[in-house]
Amino acid sequence: MSAPQLLAGPDPSRGSERRSEHVARLGPLPKGGHALIELLVRTGLTGRGGAGFPVGLKWRAVAAASHGSAVVIANGAEGEPHSRKDRLLMASRPHLILDGAMLAAASVHAKQVVLCIGEEHHAALRSMSGALAERSEHERRMVRIVAAPPRYVAGESSATVHLVDAGIATPTTTPPSPRDRGVGGAATLVQNVETLAHVAIIARTGMATDTVLITVAGGVRTPGVLEVNVGTPLGDAVQLAGGASEPVRAVLVGGYFGQWVEPSSAWSLPLDTQALRARGLSLGCGVIGLVPASRCAVCEVAGIMRYLASESSAQCGPCFFGLRALADACTRIAERGTDPGDLQRLQRWSAEVHGRGACKHPDGVVMFLQSAMKTFGDDFAHHPPHLRRSA
Amino acid sequence: MTKQYELAVDRIKCDGRGLCAEILPERIRLDSWGYPIVTPGPIPGHLLGLAQRAVDDCPVLAIALRRVEIKRQRER
Numbered sequence: 001m002s003a004p005q006l007l008a009g010p011d012p013s014r015g016s017e018r019r020s021e022h023v024a025r026l027g028p029l030p031k032g033g034h035a036l037i038e039l040l041v042r043t044g045l046t047g048r049g050g051a052g053f054p055v056g057l058k059w060r061a062v063a064a065a066s067h068g069s070a071v072v073i074a075n076g077a078e079g080e081p082h083s084r085k086d087r088l089l090m091a092s093r094p095h096l097i098l099d100g101a102m103l104a105a106a107s108v109h110a111k112q113v114v115l116c117i118g119e120e121h122h123a124a125l126r127s128m129s130g131a132l133a134e135r136s137e138h139e140r141r142m143v144r145i146v147a148a149p150p151r152y153v154a155g156e157s158s159a160t161v162h163l164v165d166a167g168i169a170t171p172t173t174t175p176p177s178p179r180d181r182g183v184g185g186a187a188t189l190v191q192n193v194e195t196l197a198h199v200a201i202i203a204r205t206g207m208a209t210d211t212v213l214i215t216v217a218g219g220v221r222t223p224g225v226l227e228v229n230v231g232t233p234l235g236d237a238v239q240l241a242g243g244a245s246e247p248v249r250a251v252l253v254g255g256y257f258g259q260w261v262e263p264s265s266a267w268s269l270p271l272d273t274q275a276l277r278a279r280g281l282s283l284g285c286g287v288i289g290l291v292p293a294s295r296c297a298v299c300e301v302a303g304i305m306r307y308l309a310s311e312s313s314a315q316c317g318p319c320f321f322g323l324r325a326l327a328d329a330c331t332r333i334a335e336r337g338t339d340p341g342d343l344q345r346l347q348r349w350s351a352e353v354h355g356r357g358a359c360k361h362p363d364g365v366v367m368f369l370q371s372a373m374k375t376f377g378d379d380f381a382h383h384p385p386h387l388r389r390s391a
Numbered sequence: 392m393t394k395q396y397e398l399a400v401d402r403i404k405c406d407g408r409g410l411c412a413e414i415l416p417e418r419i420r421l422d423s424w425g426y427p428i429v430t431p432g433p434i435p436g437h438l439l440g441l442a443q444r445a446v447d448d449c450p451v452l453a454i455a456l457r458r459v460e461i462k463r464q465r466e467r
Contacts, residue, residue: 173401316402321424352422358402 032106049192077155090124094131100196235267254284
């Protein structure tokens with residue numbers, strides 16, 4: 001592992017870095033604008049919120065639609081259950097995020113910046129508001145903080161716009177995309193906080209950053225956030241997290257909207273958005289989850305399916321009813337044992353639900369389930385009943 | 392070049408009343424929970440009248456005919 005870039009400087013566990021320390025370490029904030037957008041296009045930086053969209057292209061589109069009144073949303077909702085990297089970054093490097101947000105505002109001609117922070121991320125909220133108080137009066141007037149509820153879909157880009165506009169963190173029908181019509185009808189750039197921190201470094205060095213924040217979770221000795229070089233083998237990251245705490249059944253790469261991978265092929269996977277995409281995988285928001293062999297894979301999957309179904313914002317019928325039906329079928333298999341009818345229903349309902357929500361929540365859940373049924377095919381096909389003896 | 396139209400359902404507005412599938416079964420069927428699954432692609436000319444009726448008769452105004460255009464890449 002080479003030197004960290006985002007988490008360079010004082011130990012992140014010491015908390016929020018003061019502005020004086022931040023400026024002494026990195027120098028003053030350079031100027032945003034057209035040249036920065038073109039630099040971001042050239043460096044190929046992609047978003048770290050989960051979708052991995054090219055940042056420069058997004059900024060170009062918002063700048064073109066801005067007419068001088070765009071809005072920037074720095075997205076620190078971090079609703080992914082095992083992800084910790086956004087709140088660690090907010091709690092330890094708030095000025096890096098604010099720098100990135102101000103650079104974005106200057107580049108897309110925005111008048112307002114909104115920091116969306118998960119309402120349960122207390123250290124992050126304290127750190128970001130403390131850091132904001134250290135900025136210039138002009139910046140303080142531009143930036144405000146909005147607390148996002150702890151829901152899985154609250155960080156979806158149209159949901160953050162809905163939250164800022166109406167206080168309701170549910171996705172809205174697109175088009176129009178937030179880029180064209182977001183907060184108050186203005187062109188809106190929604191960008192994950194880690195992405196903005198990368199921008200703050202890139203703007204200073206003129207070069208691409210080559211690290212990524214990941215969260216290693218589940219069956220490892222020291223779960224937590226790591227800053228690793230892009231392309232680091234997944235197994236090396238697991239070693240940095242103390243190694244597996246017991247034999248591993250499978251690795252979930254990219255969080256709940258990611259893919260299950262057998263350990264035999266997981267350890268060599270490069271932690272790199274493009275390289276994973278070429279293998280049909282996704283780094284997502286950077287969560288690497290290890291499921292121990294001592295756990296029943298089907299029961300694990302059923303539990304996650306129930307969670308994801310309950311996180312539907314209950315706006316679109318196919319998502320609300322479909323995900324619940326899928327979770328119920330998984331739970332039946334987990335509790336009562338495999339039923340060929342349920343296996344068929346899982347396939348049929350997956351096909352019916354995919355692509356039929358206003359947002360991509362149902363698509364993500366279906367992809368998660370399909371990957372689980374592929375990786376744990378034998379477990380799903382021959383699952384014994386796990387009847388609970390008492391209620 | 393003649394104008395082409397496709398059907399678009401607003402998933403949040405849609406309540407699963409099912410009238411559209413009754414009016415235009417050639418292009419719309421219902422899923423296991425009664426919500427419309429629309430065959431993608433432009434509506435053939437001879438079905439445009441019925442498609443317009445499906446749009447007009449939707450009790451919650453959840454379905455629309457829109458000009459077919461090149462779709463921009465969407466993010467999640």
